[in-house]
Amino acid sequence: MxxxxxxxxxxxxxxxxxxxxxxxxxxxxxxxxxxxxxxxxxxxxxxxxxxxxxxxGFFNAHSHAAMHLLRGYGENLTLHDWLNQRIFPFEAHLTADDIYWATQLGAAEMLRFGIVGTTDMYSMGEAMGRAFADSGIKANFSVGTTCFDDRTFQQMPQYAETLKLKELFHGYDNGRLQVDFSLHAEYTSSERIASGIAEAAAEAGLGMHCHVSETAFEVAGCRERHQGKSPVKYLADLGVFDVPTTAAHCVHIDEEDIAILADKKVTVASCPKSNMKLASGFCPVGKLLQSGANVALGTDSVASNNNLNMLEEIKTFALIHKGVSGDPTLITPAEALYAATRAGAVAQGRQDCGCLKEGxxxxxxxxxxxxxxxxxxxxxxxxxxxxxxxxxxxxxxxxxxxxxxRGSFPHLDIEKLLYETEHSCQRILRELQSVQS
Ligand SMILES: [Zn+2]
Known part of the structure; x- marks a missing residue:
């Protein structure tokens, strides 16, 4: 062309x-x-x-595309109530078909807003993989692991599932799709799981995606559970950052954490709109950039954003750190665009993506x-x-x-996607109602 x-x-x-x-x-x-x-x-x-x-094209460093179904479903709540009263009960009714259609519609919204690649964490990976394959977008995707008992990671369904996804999708369409392992977070898993998943990822040669230090509550709890360690220190000590990792949020991090993230070449996926909406706080992006850490930009899901409009995310990212720090020289337009493009491509291991350059x-x-x-x-x-x-x-x-x-998606049947996702929403709402009554 x-x-x-x-x-x-x-x-x-x-x-x-x-x-x-x-x-x-x-x-x-x-x-x-x-x-x-x-x-x-x-x-x-x-x-x-x-x-x-x-x-x-933009790289979205942290997303949950299938949560398209939950846009506007829970608002103005604390993170705890938002998750427990709205998000988790709804998600308990999702089928693989629901996830397939919603992920495709999420990918369509990303394409509409210039996102060419996304780092996505959710569940039912085969449905996710088929949806990303059919949508044409680039994706590094994973199934998030949560575990509240004493199983090893190898005993978790996500272990076998991720290895199966690797066979089915890793490298698909000339590398357009890639599969990662995913630890949902420190507070939703055990030490055994975190170290086991790090070993599994190293052995399989796959990357890692996890939520890290999103809230002050999470960090305080981690310090209590793990001999005073922050989530960053805890995950680093268990070897999680020894594989290429995207750490979403990193809002509540200290100087020691920043040094570890930079040293381990972890990509911080900053999600400024989501962090503001859930009142989680502000990622110290200025200090991270100063330390040499790779800072990319993510939308998180539309349940906490509420859109996948990356230009809105870029503008927010470019403004809030000035406001929070009182330093108007912080985050230049070039740094903001870099975070939304090349930094995300590098995080996905795509060295030949993220800039307009011959080859x-x-x-x-x-x-x-x-x-x-x-x-x-x-x-x-x-x-x-x-x-x-x-x-x-x-x-x-x-x-x-x-x-x-210019308003159309040559590869996608948007009417069909809208119909199927509306159908999924209505069915789940009916099921939720019948559980309550
Ligand atoms: Zn997330």
């Missing part, structure tokens, strides 16, 4: 105008301010994107900049982070395939 007369943000975060970009198969094969000698090498010209702003995967988002609020164009990176809207996105390409195109 060939694009001409575009503005783009390159790998050094410089805005470049009047550019030419060509893709062949799943790669960016041409990127220059001079036209190629033979544009026909790159197939059809995509004229609708002429004059648009091209940026690397890299063609994961591209195009935005309309012909609007009042994107003018004047002193710097379209500043405009992108502080002024743009998610609805400005007109095209999302993953591995060279256009998956969202």
């Amino acid at each position: 060939f694009f001409e007369n575009i503005t783009l943000i390159d790998e050094t975060m410089q805005v470049r105008e009047h550019m030419y970009l060509g893709t062949i198969d799943d790669r960016i094969s041409y990127l220059s301010d001079v036209p190629p000698a033979d544009p026909s090498l790159y197939g059809e010209e995509y004229g609708a994107c002429s004059g648009k702003l091209f940026i690397p 890299y995967k063609a994961d591209i988002v195009a935005l309309n900049i012909d609007t009042i609020y994107m003018r004047p164009s002193h710097n379209q990176l500043n405009n992108l982070v502080y002024a743009s809207c998610g609805s400005d996105i007109v095209m999302t390409m993953v591995d060279g395939r256009v998956l969202y195109d």
